[in-house]
Amino acid sequence: MSILNENGERLAVSPEEAARLLGIGRTTLYRAIRRKEIRAIKIGGRRLVPVAELRRILQTHTE
Numbered sequence: 001m002s003i004l005n006e007n008g009e010r011l012a013v014s015p016e017e018a019a020r021l022l023g024i025g026r027t028t029l030y031r032a033i034r035r036k037e038i039r040a041i042k043i044g045g046r047r048l049v050p051v052a053e054l055r056r057i058l059q060t061h062t063e
Contacts, residue, residue: 003048010051011050011051011052012041012048012050012051013048013049013051013054014049015029015030015033015040015047018038018049018054022058029049033049038053038057040053
C-alpha cells in the first residue's frame with residue numbers, strides 16, 4: 001500500500017528508500033532523523049520520510 005497524493009505521487013518513503021534517494025547510508029539517515037536534521041513521521045511501528053522533506057533537504061544543500 002502506498003500513500004499517494006492527487007497526482008498519484010508518493011507522499012512518503014521508507015527510511016531505506018530515503019537514504020538511497022539521498023545517496024547516503026541508512027545509519028547516516030537515522031542519525032540525521034535523531035538529530036532532527038531530517039523530519040520523519042511514525043505511524044504505529046513504522047517510520048516514514050515525507051517526500052517533501054527530501055525535496056527540502058536537496059534544495060537546502062544545493063548551491
